[in-house]
Amino acid sequence: EPEVTQTPSHQVTQMGQEVILHCVPISNHLYFYWYRQILGQKVEFLVSFYNNEISEKSEIFDDQFSVERPDGSNFTLKIRSTKLEDSAMYFCASKEAGSSNTGELFFGEGSRLTVL
């Protein structure tokens, strides 16, 4: 069964360092998302991406965050200068082309980011 894959599964970094999280969405999906979940808290929307541009972003997605689709398969989330409060599980999700008017997202297993 097709799945969203994310790497790394766990990354430990020092405060102030740059981090790039990688995602390979399901191949026929056209809508891509990043969510995060701080331990014990709710899953929060960060950004959505369609047609090679950001379609929507939340207040959390400030200037230290960026997303890219560098090639036909990868979708990355970059955090430029990590802070302690960026420690969370980051989930990539995708949605298929024909479901523009629904929200049936399929999530990857997540990348756990620990900022020391």
Next chain:
Amino acid sequence: QKEVEQNSGPLSVPEGAIASLNCTYSDRGSQSFFWYRQYSGKSPELIMSIYSNGDKEDGRFTAQLNKASQYVSLLIRDSQPSDSATYLCAVSGGSYIPTFGRGTSLIVHP
């Protein structure tokens, strides 16, 4: 601010019983409603989606939607210990981007 509210639980039910999970939402313009299951340390997994008022059944799961009351529920029949997880309610509107509730922890004990 769009809010999705769930009782955090835990909801504890015996094996074989019906588990009833509830969710309310604040945005009257919401159009799509989802239940995800999340095991500890894992990613959300879509269980059910519902778009119109009434009931929708899929195996042991039934989703119920009442837009007038801004209320969504999930019933799990014949609950099994493997159903023990956190159940996330998610709601989306015109942007079709789901907003998640905090989730309800379900414990099914043998």
